[in-house]
Amino acid sequence: MSKESDTAKATRQFAVALAIVLAGVAVGYFLTRSHEGPRPRNRPTALGHDVPSAPNTNNMVWIPGGTFWMGSEGGNPDEQPVHQVRLDGFWIDKTEVTNEEFEKFVRATGYVTVAERKPDPKDFRGVPSDKLVPGAVVFTPPPGDVSLENHYAWWQYMPGANWRHPEGPDTTIRGREKHPVVHVCWEDAIAYAKWCGKRLPSEAEWEYAARGGQDRQLYIWGKEQAPDGQWQANIWQGKFPNENTMADRFRATAPVAQFAPNGFGLYDMAGNVWEWCLDWYRPDYYAKSPAANPFGPLDSFDPNEPGLAKRVMRGGSYLCSDLYCTGYRPSARMKSSPDTGLSHTGFRCVWPGPPPK
Numbered sequence: 001m002s003k004e005s006d007t008a009k010a011t012r013q014f015a016v017a018l019a020i021v022l023a024g025v026a027v028g029y030f031l032t033r034s035h036e037g038p039r040p041r042n043r044p045t046a047l048g049h050d051v052p053s054a055p056n057t058n059n060m061v062w063i064p065g066g067t068f069w070m071g072s073e074g075g076n077p078d079e080q081p082v083h084q085v086r087l088d089g090f091w092i093d094k095t096e097v098t099n100e101e102f103e104k105f106v107r108a109t110g111y112v113t114v115a116e117r118k119p120d121p122k123d124f125r126g127v128p129s130d131k132l133v134p135g136a137v138v139f140t141p142p143p144g145d146v147s148l149e150n151h152y153a154w155w156q157y158m159p160g161a162n163w164r165h166p167e168g169p170d171t172t173i174r175g176r177e178k179h180p181v182v183h184v185c186w187e188d189a190i191a192y193a194k195w196c197g198k199r200l201p202s203e204a205e206w207e208y209a210a211r212g213g214q215d216r217q218l219y220i221w222g223k224e225q226a227p228d229g230q231w232q233a234n235i236w237q238g239k240f241p242n243e244n245t246m247a248d249r250f251r252a253t254a255p256v257a258q259f260a261p262n263g264f265g266l267y268d269m270a271g272n273v274w275e276w277c278l279d280w281y282r283p284d285y286y287a288k289s290p291a292a293n294p295f296g297p298l299d300s301f302d303p304n305e306p307g308l309a310k311r312v313m314r315g316g317s318y319l320c321s322d323l324y325c326t327g328y329r330p331s332a333r334m335k336s337s338p339d340t341g342l343s344h345t346g347f348r349c350v351w352p353g354p355p356p357k
Contacts, residue, residue: 212263
């Protein structure tokens with residue numbers, strides 16, 4: 001896996017623990033977790049798969065069914081083996097879900113995201129309840145050079161950070177209505193998708209849509225990272241994690257649709273924010289994936305954290321660079337626990353049809 005995949009370890013549980021450590025409270029959190037044993041391998045549920053009949057498709061694109069080569073021969077081990085996949089047609093959101101779209105959902109339903117909820121004390125044995133405060137993990141560039149092996153150096157748990165306050169309680173989404181919503185975990189994304197009559201894409205659907213007809217290409221736009229010197233996605237330029245030259249014009253998230261669409265007319269399928277998929281994560285799934293309409297394995301296994309079930313994320317983010325991560329490649333995979341939201345994670349939705357008339 002790419003090194004940015006290690007940041008998936010910054011789960012919400014880890015984030016709270018980190019906040020407690022930073023506050024000077026010594027706890028045996030990691031030791032406790034290591035003795036709890038594996039979490040149940042939850043199978044896909046109706047919450048993830050049930051889809052009402054007719055959502056609004058005005059901001060969606062119809063992807064005709066077809067066959068493509070999924071994975072990468074030169075990528076990370078979990079991107080292999082390259083295998084042929086056949087998919088039925090489906091609709092997919094033209095852009096990532098934005099702050100203004102997510103706000104409509106919250107206003108209509110009263111939904112409270114996981115990052116806005118007080119952590120459950122039973123998940124943090126031995127931690128004083130007054131230290132369990134709502135918040136999220138925020139990217140915070142360090143002032144100087146740091147080891148790229150130490151992702152603690154640029155991730156900070158921020159009490160009060162959530163989708164409304166992306167960098168902490170003193171920040172706001174005012175003026176960022178068209179930016180992708182962040183700090184949403186898989187559970188939050190599922191709730192939104194269900195509300196609007198859609199679902200999350202399968203990992204295969206996501207990659208097929210991202211490639212836009214560019215089969216077996218390194219990037220969704222072709223072979224070159226910056227053809228004619230032009231950046232094609234919101235990613236990191238400069239020395240990660242403290243020097244972003246903003247050659248692509250953006251320091252962090254960008255408003256959606258700031259770069260050219262791919263071959264299917266979809267925006268930001270590379271960079272900007274990681275996007276949740278429906279599938280459980282297993283690094284060995286490709287070796288036994290069904291040839292038609294795969295929806296991922298029935299359980300999860302991550303050898304880096306064997307006791308923590310994880311879902312797949314795709315597309316890379318504004319933090320991806322050649323020096324640290326190349327997650328903006330269409331074959332690149334990332335994974336995180338379903339209750340984790342981060343400042344570089346969002347989503348888009350799909351609907352399985354019927355095709356347009």
